[in-house]
Amino acid sequence: MSKLIIGRYIPGDGPVYRMDPRGKLLATFIFIAIVFLANNWQTYAIACGFCLLAVIATKLPLKTFLQGIRPLVWLILFTALLQLVFTTGGHVYWHWGIFSITSFGLVNSIFIFLRFLMVILISTVLTLTTMPLEIAAGMESLLKPLKYLHVPVEQIALVMAIALRFVPTLMDQTVKIMNAQRTRGVDFNEGGLIQRAKAFVPIIVPLFIESLNVALDLSIAMEARGYQDDKPRSRYRSLHWSHYDLYNLGFFVLLTVLLIIFREH
Amino acid sequence: MSFNLVEVNNLTFTYRDEKQPALEKVSFALPAGSWxxxxxPNGSGKSTLTRLLDGLLWxxxxxxxxxxAGERLTKQNVWSVRQQIGIVFQNPDNQFVGATVADxxxxxxxxxxxxxxKMQERIEQALAAVKMQDYAGTEPSRLSGGQxxxxxxxxxxxxxxxxxxxxxxxxxLDPQGRRDVIALIQQLRQDYQLTVLSVTHDADEAALADQVLVLSHGKVKATGTPADLFSQPDLIASLGLKPPFVMDLKQRLxxxxxxxxxxxxEEQDLVNYLCQLSSTK
Structure with missing residues (x-):
């Protein structure tokens, strides 16, 4: 579990770290949308170039990103492979039953592969350089307009922040319960799929009860510390736009324009 | 100081679906600045008492x-009264709301x-007071219970x-963490002129108090100084209160x-002694 890099924050001080989480969230969403504008070699080269720039701007070692991609590499390759053998048109290199490798298929699968890679890289840039708490704060700020529709944005944000805070605590709890069950003779690594799944019931039940207890205790502690859900609260972490965010969003506007100019119409 | 920060008169509380009241006609006062x-024993109403004082139960x-502080606690003023009260609960994890220490x-x-x-300054000051200023950005999962x-x-x-x-x-907490936290509370009490009410099973902790309130079956069974109380071993035993651990173990041995x-x-000395005792046999 600890090897999983997706969704993990690594402290650092590159320019990306100084950007506002709202800007980074927006940029990530923009990128995921405009990556679909790319449809020829020029536009893919431009998008890849931007992606590499973003990775370099984190000042994190490239190895970290490769680690992030590794668990997903099979999924990407599988998708690319499907694209490769099922796309028809162009010059046929190889043919067997319904499968064929064509020049169109080859180009398409490479595009799909790159698109996948770029989306993962850009989201990894976001999560590696932004604390989960900041992402939650950014989301809250971006969703503020929903308050006029009576969506309790602030409460949802607090729930998100608390959920994030308790992930490691419940992980520890899981390990404890697993060890406790092991001492009672439960083997989590033996037997078929069904048997293994069954072995997890004695973990899930105590974990569930424990999290209910935590929730009860926490709600009392929060009330004792003066939390009222209908009262205005000030914020310790206030978000500030800086010139870094101007660069950030400026870059992505530029990228959009370039992609629109160079794409095949 | 002569005035009472807290005055409790005739306090009775029954949990829903229970016949026996958890607290029955409890009265006491906490002089300002006292401990x-x-x-x-368990179920004597100790925790219920703390929740009533904070308006978490009625x-x-x-x-x-x-x-x-001279003001009667009602549902109207509960939030302002609560601002004058801070509670530290038993489970360190279940009261930690922020994703980092500063939060x-x-x-x-x-x-x-x-x-x-003005928040940053307040937070830094508070963390310095508990000697945690180097941990402002640390996540709770990397802290010990005492921290x-x-x-x-x-x-x-x-x-x-x-x-x-x-x-x-x-x-x-482990014994070291416990000692650190108690020493810290004594320091904070002086620095901030706090009145302390400590619910405890720990005889060493109770021994630090100015007065001890003994609850049993929801009633005040005795009040007095720690010296008074600990000179009555039968009373202590009848309360299911643990005498200091090392003393208890030595007596049983x-x-x-x-x-x-x-x-x-000291506990560690006793452990060493017992280890050597069994290895020489």
Whole structure:
């Protein structure tokens, strides 16, 4: 579990770290949308170039990103492979039953592969350089307009922040319960799929009860510390736009324009 | 100081679906600046008492009265009265709200709509007071239980309350963490002129108090100084209160014919002694 890099924050001080989480969230969403504008070699080269720039701007070692991609590499390759053998048109290199490798298929699968890679890289840039708490704060700020529709944005944000805070605590709890069950003779690594799944019931039940207890205790502690859900609260972490965010969003506007100019119409 | 920060008169409380009241006609006073320990067996109403004082539960009838700083606690003023009270609960993890140490200290300030521009200073000050200033950005999962309780104390002192309630705050800590937290509370009590009410099972902790309140079956069974109380071993035993652990173990060993030298009073020394004892046989 600890090897999983997706969704993990690594402290650092590159320019990306100084950007506002709202800007980074927006940029990530923009990128995921405009990556679909790319449809020829020029536009893919431009998008890849931007992606590499973003990775370099984190000042994190490239190895970290490769680690992030590794668990997903099979999924990407599988998708690319499907694209490769099922796309028809162009010059046929190889043919067997319904499968064929064509020049169109080859180009398409490479595009799909790159698109996948770029989306993962850009989201990894976001999560590696932004604390989960900041992402939650950014989301809250971006969703503020929903308050006029009576969506309790602030409460949802607090729930998100608390959920994030308790992930490691419940992980520890899981390990404890697993060890406790092991001492009672439960083997989590033996037997078929069904048997293994069954072995997890004695973990899930105590974990569930424990999290209910935590929730009860926490709600009392929060009330004792003066939390009222209908009262205005000030914020310790206030978000500030800086010139870094101007660069950030400026870059992505530029990228959009370039992609629109160079794409095949 | 002569006035009473807390006055409790005739406090009776019954949980829903229960016949026996959890607290029955409890009356006591906490002089401002004093340290009071509440002891008693499980289910004697100790934790219920702390929740009633903070307005987290409400007494059965209008005849019960809780006064904090001269003001009677009602449903109208509960939020302002609560600002004068800080509680440290038993489980260090289940009261840690923030994703980092600084965020957790900020939580109480945020609730009071404290001006954000002054928050950083308050937080730094509070963390320095509990010697956790180097951990401001640390996540709770990387802290020990004792460190988490220190952060909880920082969150409370940042709000400048008058009354500090410890609801078995050291029960889940290791001996070293427990000693550190208790020493810290004594320091904070002086620096911030706190009145302390500590619910505890720990005889060593109760021994630090100015007065001890003994609860049993929801009633006040005895009050007095720790010296008074601990000179009555029968009373202590009848309460299910643990005498200091090392003393208890030595007594039981003596009953089995193993005499431990009198100069051994620390847990670690006793462990070493017992390890050597069995290896020489």
């Amino acid at each position: 009071t320990a509440v002891v008693g 007494p059965d009838s209008k005849h019960s009265e809780i006064k904090i 957790d200290v900020a939580f109480g300030l945020e609730n009071q709509n404290f001006p954000p521009e 988490k309780q220190r952060v909880a104390l920082a969150g409370i002192t940042a709000l400048r309350p008058k009354l500090l309630i410890l609801d078995e705050a050291t029960a889940m 003596a009953a089995k014919g193993i005499e431990v030298p009198a100069e051994i009073t």
